[in-house]
Structures are given as structure tokens and as C-alpha cells.
Amino acid sequence: MAFKEFNCPSCGALLKLEYRFTETVICPFCQQSSHWTGENFEAKGEKVILADYGSKFSVGLQASFWGTKLGERKEYKFKVLGRVRFEYNDGFWDEWLLRVEGYEQNEYWLQEDEGEFFLFKKFDNLPSVNEYSELEVGMYVDWEDYKMFISEKAKAQISGGEGELPFRVIPGEQCDFVDGILLKEAIPVSIEYLPDNKKAFYVTIFNLDINDFVFTEKKQENVY
Amino acid sequence: MSIEQRKIRQYKCPSCGGGLELKNPRTRYVACPYCGTVTDVRSDAYHILAKYAKPSDFPPRGFLKLGREGIINGKAYKIIGRTRWRSQYMERWDEEGESGYEKGTWEYDEWLLISEDATYFYIIEDADGLHFSEAIIPPYPSLPKGRVINDFFDNRKRDAQEYGNSKILYFEGESTYLVKPGRMVGFSQYRTIGDTQNASGIYLGYSEDYIAEWRYNDQGKIQEVEFFKERDVRQGIIEEAFMTEEERLEKKQLEHARLLEKRKIRKINKRIFQIGGLFNLILGIILSVMYSGDEYSYIPEFKQELKYPLTATDQDFVFKDSSKVYVFKPDSIIKITEDDESVQIKIVPEIPEETDVLFHLKVYSRADDKLVFDASTYAYDYKKYKGDRVAYSDGVFDEAFSLDSISGQYYIVFEMELPKYYVQKPSSWGKPKALVEISVRKKAGYKGPLFVFFGIIMLIISLFIWIPKIKDN
Numbered sequence: 001m002a003f004k005e006f007n008c009p010s011c012g013a014l015l016k017l018e019y020r021f022t023e024t025v026i027c028p029f030c031q032q033s034s035h036w037t038g039e040n041f042e043a044k045g046e047k048v049i050l051a052d053y054g055s056k057f058s059v060g061l062q063a064s065f066w067g068t069k070l071g072e073r074k075e076y077k078f079k080v081l082g083r084v085r086f087e088y089n090d091g092f093w094d095e096w097l098l099r100v101e102g103y104e105q106n107e108y109w110l111q112e113d114e115g116e117f118f119l120f121k122k123f124d125n126l127p128s129v130n131e132y133s134e135l136e137v138g139m140y141v142d143w144e145d146y147k148m149f150i151s152e153k154a155k156a157q158i159s160g161g162e163g164e165l166p167f168r169v170i171p172g173e174q175c176d177f178v179d180g181i182l183l184k185e186a187i188p189v190s191i192e193y194l195p196d197n198k199k200a201f202y203v204t205i206f207n208l209d210i211n212d213f214v215f216t217e218k219k220q221e222n223v224y
Numbered sequence: 225m226s227i228e229q230r231k232i233r234q235y236k237c238p239s240c241g242g243g244l245e246l247k248n249p250r251t252r253y254v255a256c257p258y259c260g261t262v263t264d265v266r267s268d269a270y271h272i273l274a275k276y277a278k279p280s281d282f283p284p285r286g287f288l289k290l291g292r293e294g295i296i297n298g299k300a301y302k303i304i305g306r307t308r309w310r311s312q313y314m315e316r317w318d319e320e321g322e323s324g325y326e327k328g329t330w331e332y333d334e335w336l337l338i339s340e341d342a343t344y345f346y347i348i349e350d351a352d353g354l355h356f357s358e359a360i361i362p363p364y365p366s367l368p369k370g371r372v373i374n375d376f377f378d379n380r381k382r383d384a385q386e387y388g389n390s391k392i393l394y395f396e397g398e399s400t401y402l403v404k405p406g407r408m409v410g411f412s413q414y415r416t417i418g419d420t421q422n423a424s425g426i427y428l429g430y431s432e433d434y435i436a437e438w439r440y441n442d443q444g445k446i447q448e449v450e451f452f453k454e455r456d457v458r459q460g461i462i463e464e465a466f467m468t469e470e471e472r473l474e475k476k477q478l479e480h481a482r483l484l485e486k487r488k489i490r491k492i493n494k495r496i497f498q499i500g501g502l503f504n505l506i507l508g509i510i511l512s513v514m515y516s517g518d519e520y521s522y523i524p525e526f527k528q529e530l531k532y533p534l535t536a537t538d539q540d541f542v543f544k545d546s547s548k549v550y551v552f553k554p555d556s557i558i559k560i561t562e563d564d565e566s567v568q569i570k571i572v573p574e575i576p577e578e579t580d581v582l583f584h585l586k587v588y589s590r591a592d593d594k595l596v597f598d599a600s601t602y603a604y605d606y607k608k609y610k611g612d613r614v615a616y617s618d619g620v621f622d623e624a625f626s627l628d629s630i631s632g633q634y635y636i637v638f639e640m641e642l643p644k645y646y647v648q649k650p651s652s653w654g655k656p657k658a659l660v661e662i663s664v665r666k667k668a669g670y671k672g673p674l675f676v677f678f679g680i681i682m683l684i685i686s687l688f689i690w691i692p693k694i695k696d697n
Contacts, residue, residue, distance in 0.1 A: 055342060056341055056342070089441070089442070091252045092252070112342075116343075116359070136445070136446070137367065137438065137445075137446040137447065137448060137449055138366075138367030138438075138446060138449065149365040149366065151365060151448065151449050151450070152447065152448035152449070153447060153448075154441065154447050154448070179448075181361055181362070181365045183363065183364065183365075184363050184364070185363065186361045186362060186363040187361075188361055207361070210341050210343060
């Protein structure tokens with residue numbers, strides 16, 4: 001259900017928004033990014049089409065996954081609302097914004113990493129999260145009741161987006177990150193250092209395999 | 225518009241102009257198969273990143289090669305890249321309670337596989353064989369230092385099995401990570417042998433390597449540490465999974481040819497055993513029939529207590545076979561002498577020529593009826609061993625009997641020296657203390673059953689020579 005409609009400031013196409021927290025919309029017709037100013041959407045940055053690499057996911061996809069939480073295996077229905085592509089010296093990765101049925105208030109990101117899928121839940125602006133410069137790979141830092149091992153630290157940038165996104169995306173913008181593992185729990189966590197000094201803390205809620213997903217609609221041919 | 229717009233599938237090598245096609249749409253770095261130039265295919269002008277040796281300088285070690293497709297764990301994969309690494313490392317040794325580290329170098333290929341749903345898989349190939357490598361997220365991650373590595377699962381300190389660093393020597397195909405020449409990664413690993421459990425709690429016998437691997441950014445700082453589990457995989461499994469249809473056909477044809485050859489040899493063997501068996505069987509039956517009158521039998525005809533001093537007995541020893549009558553006079557064949565320590569009994573039965581007579585001598589102690597000497601000749605032994613002494617052991621005495629020829633006649637000589645314990649003087653006992661028992665076994669035609677036996681054995685063996693069947697497909 002669209003809760004807001006507007007015309008793309010670049011091509012005029014009618015865009016229907018589904019996500020309450022949308023800050024950026026990328027027009028599916030002309031690839032123009034637009035930012036929500038509080039009153040309307042304004043075109044920002046250059047147009048970028050993300051090259052396809054054969055993912056099973058796409059913006060608009062409705063599917064479900066089977067996840068185990070507190071020992072209970074359950075099917076979670078979701079819709080893919082948007083995607084952000086990050087780029088760093090080793091390549092790029094995509095993160096998919098998911099709206100999970102029954103948990104609409106939370107922000108979930110699905111990250112695909114060499115055949116494994118991590119569903120992260122976002123925790124905004126936690127005061128205890130360290131600054132980028134304070135962290136080094138190999139360190140242990142305390143976060144709430146947990147100890148976190150820093151496993152990766154790199155500078156990255158946003159190369160583009162698609163669909164609706166809950167923060168302002170300008171292609172080419174810096175977005176450094178620090179990844180870690182929660183000790184004893186073996187749970188991957190991630191800190192993103194967004195523009196405007198924003199820090200977002202992500203904790204893996206589910207560690208999934210492609211077989212945990214149920215795709216009802218056929219999305220994609222094989223990549224080769 | 226940005227470079228992201230390009231949907232790259234095909235492009236030309238900026239160095240040599242060779243045409244290239246990308247297998248993995250996520251690929252960023254591609255090596256030209258003709259000249260070895262590595263290009264960043266997502267940079268604006270196909271930025272040349274490195275120039276490695278030509279593929280012909282670093283041929284694959286074995287079966288795996290770029291482009292092979294196969295199924296692992298039910299998922300179809302294609303091999304799209306290979307990175308050759310050279311490691312310089314310290315390896316732990318442990319011998320007779322002492323341990324230490326020694327330097328080593330090692331080269332290995334890291335094969336990148338991509339699945340139909342764009343997931344990755346790595347196979348490590350080195351001089352030891354093939355290994356599956358799997359990224360893991362351990363509950364106790366750490367950055368190993370020197371010889372110490374923390375166990376990924378219980379955090380206790382372990383001695384690193386190997387630690388050191390690896391450099392890229394060569395790269396071909398496509399890569400998702402940066403393949404700069406000289407790019408270095410550090411690593412440290414420990415090994416568990418047979419102490420890992422599967423989901424059902426069953427201990428697995430194979431060894432697993434747990435590896436921490438870290439790499440550096442351009443500033444020389446560690447950018448990332450990753451954790452892997454490596455497990456050996458049999459070459460056959462990989463070959464079966466990745467063989468092309470032509471190779472499968474070729475292998476099938478080869479196996480078929482081998483099978484034909486095997487069948488041929490087996491058939492010949494079977495025939496040899498059949499014919500040989502039948503020959504023996506028939507020969508045995510013929511021999512048995514020919515010698516049917518000479519039954520294999522014991523004829524215990526002579527049993528005499530030794531008188532002391534020995535006196536000639538009136539009782540002759542007589543036995544008959546189908547054609548002859550043999551008479552032995554015991555006084556002529558048994559001689560007993562004595563000295564202070566022992567009694568020597570020498571029995572010299574006169575054996576007519578060309579007989580199959582078996583002499584069996586038993587000496588019993590009269591004190592407790594215990595058998596103290598038991599020796600026999602076997603048929604034809606006296607011919608075969610003529611003039612020899614033949615070692616003989618009855619478990620109590622090491623005795624010997626010899627064959628002799630006295631004035632043209634054949635003799636068998638049992639010679640023994642018995643302690644006086646066994647043969648007491650009658651003056652103290654009043655009775656002779658030993659009993660000499662000569663039994664004669666007449667045996668002929670034994671060769672018949674022997675051949676029959678061999679014949680049957682060969683025929684049975686021939687039944688067990690399995691001739692492989694050839695399927696029609």
C-alpha cells in the first residue's frame with residue numbers, strides 16, 4: 001500500500017512510496033536519486049544504474065525466509081524495498097532493505113557475502129559505539145553487555161542505490177565501516193559511519209543460507 | 225552517467241586486444257588468458273592493475289581448470305578464477321618429546337567457484353591434494369600473534385601448526401578481491417585431528433585446519449581478519465563432480481577397454497583352473513581305481529614289551545599286502561644297549577625294496593603309561609632321505625631317525641637315547657619299564673586322493689574366478 005505519492009523531479013514519473021521512513025528514492029525509470037526535504041522530494045546527485053550481478057533479490061521482490069530464533073523455526077515474510085551498493089578497494093557489496101511482516105518498525109538489512117546471507121537489524125546512534133579512528137582490527141571492545149572483536153575496518157563509498165532508502169544517499173559519498181564478531185555468540189555485527197557523523201550499528205539477527213529463502217516468483221536466470 | 229551503468233559481459237584486453245567474456249557479473253578483476261594482464265573491468269578506462277605471467281607459465285597442477293562445471297553439495301558451480309599463492313611460513317615439528325619450528329615455503333592454488341545463484345566456493349589445491357575451504361564465524365575470534373593461536377571454539381591457547389604469510393604469484397580468470405602482485409596476507413593455523421564432531425555428536429576421523437588469515441591495506445595496517453575451516457577432499461570426488469561429458473565418455477570407454485582386458489585374463493585363468501582341475505580329478509580317479517586294492521590302513525601287528533636284558537622273541541612280525549608277505553624277526557631288528565646314564569634303543573627293521581611301509585614306533589613308560597617317544601616314517605621318506613638324518617621332535621626329545629643301507633637292503637633306523645628314568649632296570653622294579661610298539665601302515669594309491677583333492681580345489685577356485693559383466697550402454 002502506498003502511503004505517499006509524488007512525481008520524480010527529473011522525469012516526472014509517478015512514484016508510489018511504501019516505506020514510512022524513506023529519505024531517499026531512486027526513480028526506477030530514470031535512476032534519479034531524490035531526497036525528502038520534509039515537504040517534498042528534491043533531485044540529488046548523478047543518475048546511477050547498478051550493474052546486475054545475478055542476485056536472487058530485486059527491489060519489489062516479495063518472498064520469505066525460514067529463520068530460527070530462540071529455538072523456534074519460523075517463516076518470515078518480507079518485501080525488498082531498496083538496495084544500496086557499497087564499494088571499497090576489494091570490490092563491492094549490496095545491502096537490501098527489507099520490510100519484515102510483523103516487524104515493520106525495525107530496519108532490516110540483508111547482506112550477501114560469498115553465499116551466506118546476514119540479516120542485520122539496525123540500532124541507530126548508540127552512544128557507546130566507538131569512533132572509526134579508535135578501532136583497529138584485532139581489538140576487543142565492549143558494547144553493552146557484550147565484547148566485540150574487530151575483524152575488519154575499511155573505507156568505503158556508496159556507489160548507488162535503488163528503490164526506497166531510510167537515509168540520504170548520494171552516490172560517491174564516503175561510508176566507512178567496521179565489522180566485528182560478538183564474542184561467545186559468534187554473531188557478526190557491523191558499524192557504518194554514515195555522512196553527517198551518523199553512526200549506525202547493525203547486529204545479525206539471522207545467518208541464512210540461500211536454501212532458507214522461499215521464492216514464489218521466478219526472479220532470475222542462472223548467471224552463466 | 226556512472227560506470228555502474230555498464231552491463232559488462234564482453235570486453236577486449238587493453239594490453240593485447242584479446243577478446244574476453246566475463247562469467248561472474250560481480251567480477252571486478254579479470255586476467256587476460258592470452259597475456260596475463262589483470263584489468264579492473266569496472267574502472268573507467270579498463271585500468272590495468274597488474275601483469276602476471278602467461279597462463280602457460282603456471283599450468284594447473286591437475287584436473288581442475290578454468291571453466292569446469294560441476295555439482296558440489298547439490299549445487300552447480302563453475303570454476304572462474306585461480307590465484308597461485310606462495311607461502312613462507314614456520315611449521316611446527318614434534319618428535320620424541322621435543323618440538324620446535326622450522327622454516328618452509330609452499331605454493332598453492334586457490335580456485336574460485338561461482339554457483340548458479342551467485343554464491344562462492346573455494347577449493348585449495350596443493351602438493352598434498354585438494355581441500356575445501358569454508359569461511360566461518362568463530363565464537364572466539366582473535367588475531368594470532370607469533371606461535372600462539374587461540375582455539376576458535378574454546379579460546380584456549382594453542383601452538384600454531386603453521387604461521388607466516390602468503391603472496392600472490394599468479395592469477396588467472398576472475399576475482400572478486402584485489403589481486404595486486406605481491407599482495408601479502410598473513411596467516412596462522414592449527415589442526416584438529418579426529419576431535420571434531422558432526423551434528424549427531426559422532427567424532428569424525430579426518431583432520432581439519434582452522435585458519436586465521438589477515439590482509440593489509442595500502443597503509444600497511446591490517447584491514448581484515450577472516451577465519452576458515454579447511455578439510456581434505458578426495459581427488460576422485462572432485463573429478464566425478466567436474467568431469468565434462470566428453471571426459472566422462474572417454475573415461476567410460478577406457479573403463480570398458482580395461483574391463484574387456486580384465487575379462488580376457490579372467491577367462492584364461494578360469495579355463496586354466498577348469499582344465500587343470502579336471503585333469504587332476506581324472507588323474508586322481510584313475511590312480512585311485514588302479515590302487516584300489518591297496519587301502520590306506522594301519523595294521524598294528526606288533527606290540528612287545530621289552531625284556532631286560534633283551535631277549536629274542538619268538539614272535540615274528542608278519543604282515544601281508546595284496547601281493548607280498550613281509551616277515552620281520554624282532555630280535556634282528558631291535559637292539560638295546562645301555563651305559564650308566566641311558567638306554568639306547570636301536571630298531572633296524574629290514575624294509576623290502578619298493579614298499580610303502582610306514583613304521584611307527586612308540587615307547588611308553590611303564591611307570592605312568594606316559595608316551596615318551598613317538599616317531600614314524602612316512603611313505604617314501606626312506607627313499608627320499610636315504611642316507612640323511614632327519615630331524616624329528618616329539619615335543620619331549622629331539623630325536624632323529626636315519627636311513628641306512630646295509631648290504632644292499634634298505635633299513636630304517638630309529639635311534640634314541642632314553643634317560644634311565646624311563647627305562648629302569650628290572651632288578652629294582654621287577655618288570656620291564658618300556659614297551660615298544662611297532663605299527664605298520666600300508667599305504668598305496670594315496671596319490672589318487674591327492675590328485676582328486678587338488679582337482680576339486682582347482683575346480684572350486686575356478687568357480688570363484690568372477691568374470692566381470694559388460695553392460696550394454
